[in-house]
Amino acid sequence: MEAILxxxxxxxxxxxxxxxxxxxxxGMRQTLKDxxxxxxDYSLLLNxxxxxxxxxxxxxxxxxxxxxxxxxxxxxxxxxLNSQVRRVLGLAGILKIIPSFGSEKEALNQGRFAQ
Numbered sequence: 001m002e003a004i005l006x007x008x009x010x011x012x013x014x015x016x017x018x019x020x021x022x023x024x025x026x027g028m029r030q031t032l033k034d035x036x037x038x039x040x041d042y043s044l045l046l047n048x049x050x051x052x053x054x055x056x057x058x059x060x061x062x063x064x065x066x067x068x069x070x071x072x073x074x075x076x077x078x079x080x081l082n083s084q085v086r087r088v089l090g091l092a093g094i095l096k097i098i099p100s101f102g103s104e105k106e107a108l109n110q111g112r113f114a115q
Contacts, residue, residue: 003031012042013104017050020058029061036068044069045107049080059092066098079107 001024002017012035020028036044044065048054062078069076079101081089089095101107 001028003028005035007039007042008108010041010043011045011108012036012039013045013047015047015050019053020051020061021053021055022057025057025061028058029064032061032065033068036065040072043075044077045104046076046078047080047104048078048085049082051082051085054085054088056092059088059094062089062094062098063092066094077101077107077110079104 001020004015004017006013006015014032014035016028018024032044036042046062046065051058066076077099078089078094080103081100086095086100089100099107099110101110
């Protein structure tokens with residue numbers, strides 16, 4: 001599991017690559033936590049284009065970041081979901097609470113991530 005960071009003036013764009021499963025969840029949770037603590041004024045955009053697999057542990061990582069961002073009144077969004085990841089996140093109800101966009105450009109053009 002790999003997380004590639006790109007930072008703009010207002011957004012942390014984290015591109016996840018690999019499998020976000022039980023084996024990778026704890027490490028990714030800590031990586032995202034560290035990034036959010038280091039950049040407390042930034043919104044978070046998770047690019048899932050290269051995420052090849054996600055299970056309930058991975059869903060938990062994303063849900064936890066949603067709760068943290070919401071509690072801190074910061075924005076979070078997802079983009080570039082492949083069909084398998086979209087199906088899992090849809091079944092888990094994540095797509096009802098976290099905005100999802102087709103591309104990074106589309107998400108960033110929204111300003112604040114709107115539902």
